[in-house]
Amino acid sequence: MAIHLHLRNPISLGPVFISVNATRFYLAFNPLEIGYETKNLEIMTGVMDQREEVFAVDWEGPNDPENPKNWPNLKRWRITLLNSLFMFVSPVSSSMVAPAFSEMKLDLSIHSDYEAQMILSIFVLASAVGPLIISPLSELYGRRPVLHITCLIYLIFNLACPFARNRSQLMAFRFLSGIGGSAPSLGGGILADCWRTHERGVSLSVYYIFPLMGPAVGPIIGGFIVRYASWHWMFYATSVLSAAIQVAGIFWLPETYGPTILRRRAKKLRNSTQNHRIRTPYDKESRWDGLRHAMIRPFKLLFTQPIIWVLALFIAYSFGLMYLALSTYFAVWIDIYKDRPDIAGLNYVSLGLGFACATQVCASLNDTIYSRLKRSNNGLGKPEFRIPLLVPGVLLVPIGFFWYGWSIQARLHWIMPNVGAFIFSLGITTEMQCTTSYIIDAYSIYAASAIAATTVLRAIAAFAFPLFAPYMYKSLDYGWANSILALAAIVLGWPAVWLFWVFGEFLRQRSPYTAQLSD
Numbered sequence: 228m229a230i231h232l233h234l235r236n237p238i239s240l241g242p243v244f245i246s247v248n249a250t251r252f253y254l255a256f257n258p259l260e261i262g263y264e265t266k267n268l269e270i271m272t273g274v275m276d277q278r279e280e281v282f283a284v285d286w287e288g289p290n291d292p293e294n295p296k297n298w299p300n301l302k303r304w305r306i307t308l309l310n311s312l313f314m315f316v317s318p319v320s321s322s323m324v325a326p327a328f329s330e331m332k333l334d335l336s337i338h339s340d341y342e343a344q345m346i347l348s349i350f351v352l353a354s355a356v357g358p359l360i361i362s363p364l365s366e367l368y369g370r371r372p373v374l375h376i377t378c379l380i381y382l383i384f385n386l387a388c389p390f391a392r393n394r395s396q397l398m399a400f401r402f403l404s405g406i407g408g409s410a411p412s413l414g415g416g417i418l419a420d421c422w423r424t425h426e427r428g429v430s431l432s433v434y435y436i437f438p439l440m441g442p443a444v445g446p447i448i449g450g451f452i453v454r455y456a457s458w459h460w461m462f463y464a465t466s467v468l469s470a471a472i473q474v475a476g477i478f479w480l481p482e483t484y485g486p487t488i489l490r491r492r493a494k495k496l497r498n499s500t501q502n503h504r505i506r507t508p509y510d511k512e513s514r515w516d517g518l519r520h521a522m523i524r525p526f527k528l529l530f531t532q533p534i535i536w537v538l539a540l541f542i543a544y545s546f547g548l549m550y551l552a553l554s555t556y557f558a559v560w561i562d563i564y565k566d567r568p569d570i571a572g573l574n575y576v577s578l579g580l581g582f583a584c585a586t587q588v589c590a591s592l593n594d595t596i597y598s599r600l601k602r603s604n605n606g607l608g609k610p611e612f613r614i615p616l617l618v619p620g621v622l623l624v625p626i627g628f629f630w631y632g633w634s635i636q637a638r639l640h641w642i643m644p645n646v647g648a649f650i651f652s653l654g655i656t657t658e659m660q661c662t663t664s665y666i667i668d669a670y671s672i673y674a675a676s677a678i679a680a681t682t683v684l685r686a687i688a689a690f691a692f693p694l695f696a697p698y699m700y701k702s703l704d705y706g707w708a709n710s711i712l713a714l715a716a717i718v719l720g721w722p723a724v725w726l727f728w729v730f731g732e733f734l735r736q737r738s739p740y741t742a743q744l745s746d
Contacts (some may be wrong), residue, residue: 269350282505284493286485293492295421295483303421307430309480310417311437311473313374316469318441320385321350321550323449323465325557326568327458333459340697342394347554348690349398350405355686357409358679363521365413365581365675369487370420371480373413378473380407386466411438412682416675419667420483424563424608425601428593431664432586439586439656442553443579450557450572451728485672524673529680532726532739534669534734539684541723542662545624545655547688548712550649552578554630554693555700564641577645581652589660610668611731613661614724620657621720625713627651632709658720665727669741677740 232736280290286294295303324331328343337343357377365373384404414434422430452460482488486509528535556578560571593616600612631647663678670677699708735741 265680282496282502284489284496284505284507286489294485295488296423298421303430304433305479306421306481306483307418307434309476310414311434313378313476313480314411314414314434314470315437315441316378316381316465316472317354317405317411318438319445319448319468320381320404320408320465321347321445322442322553323445323452323461324458325446325554326449326453326572327461328557330453330458331397335391335397337394341694344554344693344697346394346399346401348550348693350401350408351550351686352690353402353405354409354411355683355688355690357406358682358686360522361409361522362412362416362675362679365416365484366486366524366599366673367417367517367521369482369484370413370417370675371482374410374480375473375476377407377410378469378476380404381410382407382466382469382473385462385469388462403615407683407712412679413675414438415663415667415678417483418673419674420485424668425594425598427664427667428595428597428613429590431660431667432514432590432593435586435656435660435663438585439582439659440579440625442549443488443575443582443652446553446557446575447572450569453567454567521676523681524676525683526742528670528673528677529683532680532734532738532740534586534731535677537681537723537726538666539663539681541719542659543684543688544716544719545658546625546685548628548651548716549655550689551692551696551712552651554695556648558697559635559644559705560641563635563638574641574645574648577648578652581649584649585653585656586660589616589657593660593664608668609732610665610735611728613664613668614728614731617658617661617724617727620654620661621716621724623654623657624651624720626718627654627708627715628713630714632705632707636704636706665731669735671741673740 290297292298295306324346328340328346329336331346332343337346361373361377381404383406384400388397388400388404391400418427418430418434423536445653448464449461452458452464482491486507489509490506491509493505529539556575557568557571560566560574561568563607564571568572593613596615597608597612600615601608604612627647627650629647630650631644633645662681666677666681667674702708703711
């Protein structure tokens, strides 16, 4: 461990006696600072007037084995995969209800398409609220306890959904389970804890396999459940899945947040030495002040950081498009192509293939591009080196939506809308991976709060887009409606790529949250 003794107001000092077994020693003034990096440190002080002692416990150099970034690869990959599974349940729950709209409308006296879409959208809306609480708490108390508590909240209220007797009860249970299901906002923070910058491309692609497959897998499973059972079993199935993953997490998901690990180390030293002045570099304020600052940090990031503004708008629109497609995709195959519910659900495979292919392509390209640009920049990495891979993403999304919409309006063979869906899901996933990598690289230990800040607008868009989708398609049909959406994607996406590539570093250097964190 590294222990630093800071002496403030160093005047009228009495004698200081130090017995130390250390490999490095340094002495600096203004203010006076005596520091050691050691595993065996004993400090005895005489009378010292008008000054305070602070023993700062930090990592024992870059290779500290307790630092999650230095854990064995097998352990880090296990954490990444389990983290991905935790984040899988929420998107499955959000989209699984799409095939059951007709049955729910009959059972719960729901009279309009708008109210039926609310069953899906209300869950996503809750994810605009949850991250603003969950992510800051994870940066104060650690990832592990916050993750398990929120997942337990999800489990309780998701299990209550099949017992709802009217639409109001179901909406309430879905909203509360959605707050508990906001755990995906912690996923990026856990990756930032465990992986160094040049390793995050591959780790992010593995992590995204399940969360991005979830929205496509949910309706496929839901279609078969609706055909062979009832809509109630959707919630039973996801509850069993969530419980199984939580049990696995109890045994195999350790705490990964560096400041929390250091606080535990400092607490252990305080108990063993009876020296209550031992602190970490992150304990510069009281617990209540820390909680207050942690809770307002996502709002400060959202309202004061231009990077977050642009990213939030960009991601929100892409996410809104994805949920618009997810919520209306089933109706395309039932109403236009006249498929059975179970067969209609299988068309979501095209979306799933797009999600899966993008994660695998980005896995090899993201870190490769980053490493090459880093070498050409004298070995200095920048978050902006994640931007080049964003270019194909912003091209594929409008192409896919044009293709998808006009294929449906022209009543072409069923493979054609699926090809369009594959193209835009490929583009959206590429965008999501690149922007998440950028946020993690730029905001480091505040990655969870930064992701939470962008999640607010993302969730609001994912809530709102499915609500106006039925009316838009009835008025404009699929061809013209999707053309408008594709043009808006061009207007938002293409300038955003240029803005981050040209001005990203300039904006980061003027941010108190990012300038000191870029490598």
